Amino acid sequence: MYEKDGEKYFVVDGHVHFWNAGPDNRNKYGKMFIDCFYGYHSALSPEEYLWDEEKFADYSEETMMHDLFEIGYVDKAIFQPTYLLDFFPNGFNTTAQDAVMADNHPDKFILNSSFEPRLGEQGLAEFEEKHKRYGFKGVKLYTAEWHEDSKGWKLNDDWARRYLEKCQELGVKNIHVHKGPTIRPLNKDAFNVDDVDHVASEFTELNFIVEHVGLPRLDDFCWIGVQEPNVYGGLAVAMPFIYSRPRYFAQIIGELLYWLDEDRILFSSDYAIWQPKWLVEMFVDFQIPEDLQGEYGTLTPDIKRKILGLNAAKLYDIEVPPEIPQEEPAMAGGETGYPERPL
Amino acid sequence: MITEASVLDALSGVRDPELDEPITDLKFISDLRVGEGAVDLRLRLPTPFCAPNFAYLMVADAREALLAVPGVRRASVVLDDHHTADEINAGMVGGLGFGSTFHSFEDTDGDSLDELRAIFRRKAFVSRQEKLCRAMLADGYSSEDLANMSIGGLPDSEAKVTYLSRRRELGLDVSATAPFVVDPEGRPIPEEAVVQHLRFARVTRLSIESNAGFCRGVLAARQAGAPDISEREATL
Numbered sequence: 024m025y026e027k028d029g030e031k032y033f034v035v036d037g038h039v040h041f042w043n044a045g046p047d048n049r050n051k052y053g054k055m056f057i058d059c060f061y062g063y064h065s066a067l068s069p070e071e072y073l074w075d076e077e078k079f080a081d082y083s084e085e086t087m088m089h090d091l092f093e094i095g096y097v098d099k100a101i102f103q104p105t106y107l108l109d110f111f112p113n114g115f116n117t118t119a120q121d122a123v124m125a126d127n128h129p130d131k132f133i134l135n136s137s138f139e140p141r142l143g144e145q146g147l148a149e150f151e152e153k154h155k156r157y158g159f160k161g162v163k164l165y166t167a168e169w170h171e172d173s174k175g176w177k178l179n180d181d182w183a184r185r186y187l188e189k190c191q192e193l194g195v196k197n198i199h200v201h202k203g204p205t206i207r208p209l210n211k212d213a214f215n216v217d218d219v220d221h222v223a224s225e226f227t228e229l230n231f232i233v234e235h236v237g238l239p240r241l242d243d244f245c246w247i248g249v250q251e252p253n254v255y256g257g258l259a260v261a262m263p264f265i266y267s268r269p270r271y272f273a274q275i276i277g278e279l280l281y282w283l284d285e286d287r288i289l290f291s292s293d294y295a296i297w298q299p300k301w302l303v304e305m306f307v308d309f310q311i312p313e314d315l316q317g318e319y320g321t322l323t324p325d326i327k328r329k330i331l332g333l334n335a336a337k338l339y340d341i342e343v344p345p346e347i348p349q350e351e352p353a354m355a356g357g358e359t360g361y362p363e364r365p366l
Numbered sequence: 367m368i369t370e371a372s373v374l375d376a377l378s379g380v381r382d383p384e385l386d387e388p389i390t391d392l393k394f395i396s397d398l399r400v401g402e403g404a405v406d407l408r409l410r411l412p413t414p415f416c417a418p419n420f421a422y423l424m425v426a427d428a429r430e431a432l433l434a435v436p437g438v439r440r441a442s443v444v445l446d447d448h449h450t451a452d453e454i455n456a457g458m459v460g461g462l463g464f465g466s467t468f469h470s471f472e473d474t475d476g477d478s479l480d481e482l483r484a485i486f487r488r489k490a491f492v493s494r495q496e497k498l499c500r501a502m503l504a505d506g507y508s509s510e511d512l513a514n515m516s517i518g519g520l521p522d523s524e525a526k527v528t529y530l531s532r533r534r535e536l537g538l539d540v541s542a543t544a545p546f547v548v549d550p551e552g553r554p555i556p557e558e559a560v561v562q563h564l565r566f567a568r569v570t571r572l573s574i575e576s577n578a579g580f581c582r583g584v585l586a587a588r589q590a591g592a593p594d595i596s597e598r599e600a601t602l
Binding site: 058059062063065066067238239240241242245246264267268271274275278281282361 | 384412413489561562564565566568569570572573574575576577579580583584586587588
């Protein structure tokens with residue numbers, strides 16, 4: 024919970040990791056991978072939040088609990104697993120690893136899992152088993168991941184749809200889709216979000232949360248968001264722009280509010296790449312710069328409350344403390360539009 | 367005699383397809399050696415996980431640009447610290463295409479890469495058109511003015527030059543009588559649809575520009591081992 028200027032905010036961090044990328048659990052690609060993450064961390068974090076590479080590769084449970092819940096204002100955090108077994112022999116952060124942490128701290132975490140449609144019938148049975156064991160409500164999917172001869176998959180492939188049907192049947196209703204950096208040569212365009220469009224209209228009971236709001240394809244993502252009411256945008260990676268590139272951040276948020284709306288945007292830190300403390304503080308203090316308000320309007324505390332926690336709370340049925348205002352905002356910001364007339 | 371200036375000039379025509387900016391401005395050049403009839407170039411991309419298809423396009427384009435410089439008989443372009451650097455570098459030495467370069471674990475062909483390049487050319491065009499329209503709106507033109515304007519009526523500016531070059535790359539009509547505001551297929555946007563067209567084009571531009579900003583920050587951090595936040599944001 025965060026409080027500022029008499030306003031209270033319930034915080035759900037929609038995307039966190041507890042990874043092990045230390046020297047004992049990585050090959051040369053694993054080393055490149057964590058170096059790449061470290062590049063993001065060091066390029067976009069305020070100096071006082073910078074870690075050294077050693078800590079970044081393998082931080083402790085205590086560190087994570089401290090950063091999220093003691094100083095980071097987070098009320099609930101959602102684990103999004105990333106297996107990457109080709110790079111990290113024991114996995115980067117798997118559902119099983121996350122589950123240990125979640126068990127140690129009841130009520131703090133929401134555990135998500137994943138599925139691999141190219142494992143066919145057997146994978147489907149295993150997925151169901153896994154669900155029985157962990158009871159998750161969401162999955163994180165990497166469509167660009169390689170598997171044997173396959174160079175990636177699409178959400179609307181036959182087998183993927185079988186898995187999505189299973190999700191619907193099991194009540195796994197939140198499908199987080201990573202559309203972002205590729206890690207292998209690809210003949211297909213791995214950022215392409217068209218497949219989300221197909222399945223979002225087919226599986227209307229499921230919610231599709233596009234992580235990183237489709238960046239660097241914000242335009243394609245927004246286009247889908249306009250048409251599919253069950254498509255959401257996760258702010259991981261876009262969030263830290265608030266510090267180093269605030270004007271871009273303002274415009275990204277402005278576009279999302281216009282093309283989607285304030286109910287379909289989810290805050291996330293992508294911990295441990297960035298830490299929620301400064302992101303939450305800066306977001307609550309943030310306002311669209313004056314010269315852009317004609318096009319994008321302004322951010323009210325109600326909008327910020329929804330993005331920071333209420334939207335995710337709805338998706339995951341998280342109980343929100345009664346002191347958090349939840350009424351619909353009267354009018355979100357000013358009239359927004361493209362500058363049709365001379366500026 | 368090959369000069370470094372002529373080499374850099376040639377390289378300034380090579381763009382990151384996704385960011386629509388020259389690799390020289392993006393500071394992707396980590397080393398450049400100009401010798402007798404030969405150029406050795408090293409490129410360093412922001413992260414070792416930059417998509418290999420984009421990396422390949424830039425290396426191939428750079429090599430082609432170097433070989434077009436008068437006097438250059440041999441050009442070598444090597445990629446630093448990329449997870450597929452070995453494959454791409456070997457592919458360049460052997461003059462292989464992307465498909466052959468990644469043949470060991472890839473079944474792509476040149477077509478898919480051309481398709482990817484075409485997607486980004488269209489996006490670059492849409493984005494540059496919006497940028498130019500925005501500048502003109504700021505100068506007092508109305509959206510109706512824009513909708514009814516032809517290329518010949520455009521005021522001179524640097525943005526216009528860049529816009530026309532992107533438009534030409536797509537194979538669209540750039541003659542004086544051709545309508546100005548068109549979609550990537552060259553179809554004119556009707557007056558009543560111009561604002562919505564620009565509204566969406568704005569997201570394309572934002573996507574490209576913010577991604578370029580992100581890549582610059584990551585590259586600077588990688589080169590300096592320290593955060594670079596002093597760099598100014600592009601103002602609109």
